[in-house]
Amino acid sequence: xxxxxxxxxxxxxxxxxxxxxxxxxxxxxxxxxxxxxxxxxxxxxxxxxxxxxxxxxxxxxxxxxxxxxxxxxxxxxxxxxxxxxxxxxxxxxxxxxxxxxxxxxxxxxxxxxxxxxxxxxxxxxxxxxxxxxxxxxxxxxxxxxxxxxxxxxxxxxxxxxxxxxxxxxxxxxxxxxxxxxxxxxxxxxxxxxxxxxxxxxxxxxxxxxxxxxxxxxxxxxxxxxxxxxxxxxxxxxxxxxxxxxxxxxxxxxxxxxxxxxxxxxxxxxxxxxxxxxxxxxxxxxxxxxxxxxxxxxxxxxxxxxxxxxxxxxxxxxxxxxxxxxxxxxxxxxxxxxxxxxxxxxxxxxxxxxxxxxxxxxxxxxxxxxxxxxxxxxxx
Ligand SMILES: [Zn+2]
Ligand SMILES: [Zn+2]
Numbered sequence: 098x099x100x101x102x103x104x105x106x107x108x109x110x111x112x113x114x115x116x117x118x119x120x121x122x123x124x125x126x127x128x129x130x131x132x133x134x135x136x137x138x139x140x141x142x143x144x145x146x147x148x149x150x151x152x153x154x155x156x157x158x159x160x161x162x163x164x165x166x167x168x169x170x171x172x173x174x175x176x177x178x179x180x181x182x183x184x185x186x187x188x189x190x191x192x193x194x195x196x197x198x199x200x201x202x203x204x205x206x207x208x209x210x211x212x213x214x215x216x217x218x219x220x221x222x223x224x225x226x227x228x229x230x231x232x233x234x235x236x237x238x239x240x241x242x243x244x245x246x247x248x249x250x251x252x253x254x255x256x257x258x259x260x261x262x263x264x265x266x267x268x269x270x271x272x273x274x275x276x277x278x279x280x281x282x283x284x285x286x287x288x289x290x291x292x293x294x295x296x297x298x299x300x301x302x303x304x305x306x307x308x309x310x311x312x313x314x315x316x317x318x319x320x321x322x323x324x325x326x327x328x329x330x331x332x333x334x335x336x337x338x339x340x341x342x343x344x345x346x347x348x349x350x351x352x353x354x355x356x357x358x359x360x361x362x363x364x365x366x367x368x369x370x371x372x373x374x375x376x377x378x379x380x381x382x383x384x385x386x387x388x389x390x391x392x393x394x395x396x397x398x399x400x401x402x403x404x405x406x407x408x409x410x411x412x413x414x415x416x417x418x419x420x421x422x423x424x425x426x427x428x429x430x431x432x433x434x435x436x437x438x439x440x441x442x443x444x445x446x447x448x449x450x451x452x453x454x455x456x457x458x459x460x461x462x463x464x465x466x467x468x469x470x471x472x473x474x475x476x
């Protein structure tokens with residue numbers, strides 16, 4: 098046996114080091130020399146083993162005091178050695194477990210739970226009217242599904258053609274001695290499946306799953322908002338035989354509407370009004386998101402930009418039979434391209450206006466402020 102380094106020297110601590118100091122030193126050095134961080138570096142791997150071995154002895158008070166008294170001799174040889182691991186030396190369940198406890202989370206190497214198949218995503222665009230009423234849409238997704246020919250077994254003879262893997266006896270993983278500690282690896286014979294197939298299925302080449310394009314109906318509820326995600330449980334990728342499939346997420350995007358803007362459960366619609374309609378008042382007809390029409394009474398003297406509310410003519414509310422409101426915003430247009438007659442009428446209108454030139458309170462207020470402004474600059 099090659100000469101061994103002093104365990105304290107290996108951990109770069111003094112002989113008086115406390116348990117905490119040992120632990121800190123071990124963590125620091127083990128992280129530094131871990132094989133995952135030094136792939137293919139034999140000297141780092143060697144160092145890592147020394148560090149692990151040293152720590153395994155020194156962290157245990159009994160072993161540490163034996164080491165302090167007898168040195169490496171305490172742990173060597175057959176009969177005279179200090180039996181600390183059920184006689185197995187640095188065997189199964191020793192360092193591997195410690196290592197996993199200490200570094201499992203840090204290295205991301207912890208045990209993985211049995212997973213479902215992968216989730217998949219798709220997108221559907223609907224109109225605002227469809228979002229209002231709710232709609233059924235068909236989506237097409239390409240995923241792996243359980244192979245029908247072999248019922249997911251991967252075997253031509255189905256279940257009868259599947260045997261427990263002789264290498265791992267069905268466990269799907271094997272424990273291998275790496276230097277003096279034990280690591281668990283996916284079984285190389287069955288690639289972790291735990292079973293082997295003699296005659297692979299011709300449809301899936303033994304995979305147990307095949308790629309399929311499926312069409313699915315998606316029920317999109319009334320009131321759905323742009324950006325909503327609908328989950329369809331179990332419609333994602335197959336996880337293989339006996340494993341739950343993933344989910345399908347359908348992202349809903351709602352197209353812009355030419356007439357309506359939506360804000361929550363309210364709907365806004367801009368309606369142009371001729372100047373005379375606004376001035377004299379009028380009844381107008383407006384479209385409603387549900388496909389119907391509504392009448393709005395525009396009062397005389399309506400100003401540009403004014404809103405009118407139509408109760409209950411707004412958007413459907415998700416999971417409810419109620420509806421929001423609709424708001425009409427009027428935009429009063431200044432007439433252009435006047436006929437001769439229109440021009441005459443407007444000139445007459447304006448001369449009439451001049452006689453009570455005050456106009457609206459806002460109009461009067463503006464000119465009173467203008468007067469104040471000029472008076473101020475003079476004084
Ligand atoms: Zn198959
Ligand atoms: Zn196996």
